Amino acid sequence: MIQLNALTKRYGDVVAVDDLTVTVRPGLVTGFLGPNGAGKTATMRMILGLDLPTSGSATIDGRPHHELPSPLRVIGSMLDAQAVHPQRTAYKHLLYLAQSNSIPAGRVAEVLDLAGLADVAGRKAGGFSLGMSQRLGIAAALLGDPPVVVLDEPVNGLDPEGVRWIRTLIRGLAAEGRTVLVSSHLMSEMAVTADRLVVIGKGRLIAEAEIGEFTETGSTVLVRTPEAAAFSRRLELSGAHVQAGDDDELLVTGMTAPDVGRLAAAEGVPLFELTQRRVSLEDAFMELTRDSVEYGAAR
Template sequence: MIELEGLTKRYGEKVAVNNLTFAVRPGIVTGFLGPNGAGKSTTMRMMLGLDRPTAGDVRIDGRHYDRLKDPLKYIGALLDAKAVHGGRSAFDHLLCLAQSNGIPKKRVHEVLDTVGLTAVARKKAKGFSLGMGQRLGIAAALLGDPRILMFDEPVNGLDPEGIHWIRTLMKSLAGQGRTVFVSSHLMSEMALTADHLVVIGQGRLLADTSMADFIARNSRTYVRIRTPQPERLLDVLHGAGITAVRAGGGVFEVDGEKPERIGELAAQQQVVLHELSPQQASLEEAFMRLTAESVEYHAHSGAPRRAQWGSAGKKG
């Protein structure tokens, strides 16, 4: 388990992480979300003792990271897949880490096989593709067979097969009772992987809840109905005290009702329905709604305006 209590980090006048308190529990995949500049990387670095908190505390299985003997046996992390000496082979990189943490040599072979790098184990890391580098970073995280795993953008550079593999791996690790903490900007992938979400914005905690509850709380849920008999449908719904909003093309939207009740009412009155479907926002839509006020950098849609030039052909 990872436990944060009032964790705070300031850089001069800027507060990067502001009084964060939450726990990352074993047995589930916990997603860590936030806009760019929200403080996710700083938080993860403090968890690993790479940055010292200005205030507050973070513990790994009840202890500070710097008090862990052979820390790779407690927590494995992928923060930066490029943090590898380019002149070392994948095998030698992992062997060095293993020797520094009292991990047997045979474990190096095991994790290379797990991540699919056995065939290139003796090749220098500087020749690795982005995806191969990610796999090597994941191998390093798994090296000590730790109870806690932390991944920052683990699917970066992976092909579809690799993405499916890491998703399955994280779920499997959580299924073994391990603590799995993963940060990613890919909402579609997070929706398929995470069971629980921790969301921060401008360094503050915005949500600490299950995936289902997060989407339900931060999105609109409604029933979409399509019919060739719009007026009859309106009469039936109105008679039952249900308000429907026209969406065009014979489509209506109803809030606060179950599709089963609407379908039963339509069947009783012989109203033909071509569609009756519950609608709910995606994780991305729910995330955008919650963090709208916490985004530090806003891009503007539309094509860029043409520059204005003076008569000499230079910018005016």
């Protein structure tokens, strides 16, 4: 489990992370989202002990990173897949990491095979493509078989087969009961990978919920009824917002399709159609973060 308690980081006058309190629970893939400059990287660096908080705390299973005697056995991470000495082979890179955390050398071959790099274990990392570097970074993150995994943009540079591989891997890690935190800008990938989302903007928490709650919020219910005008008034009295569509159509927000259906049944209103149209995760994300975008294009 990762726990952030009033976590704050200032760089001079700039507040990168502002009073952030979040719990990342085991057994779930938690997507960590936010616009550029939102504070995601600063947060992950503090979780990993690379930067010290100005105030507040970041702990892994109740302990800050610097108190972990063999950190790779507790938390594996990938923030920059290309942060590898270019003259080291993939095998030597992982071997040195293993030796620094008292991990058996045999584990190196296991993670190389897991990442699909067994055939290039003797090649220097400086000659790796971006996709191969990503695989090496993921292999390093899993080297200590850790219960907590933190990955920043893990599908960056991967081909479609690689994207499917990392998606399956991430979900498998969570299914084993591990704590998995994944940062990404790819909403389509988060929509099919994450169970829960944490969204931040300008260093502050904007939203934290199960992924279905994000796409349900802001969804529209399409209603077709020959009694559109009368039913529209009844829906508004029940707290919904109603917009008239074509002919006998109503577009309803603020109520779910089951609630609309129950109201129609209670009022004896015939329905020709009742469809809930959920917004995409991308649309929900854009709406949540529209006031937190640091560099927005002209519209």
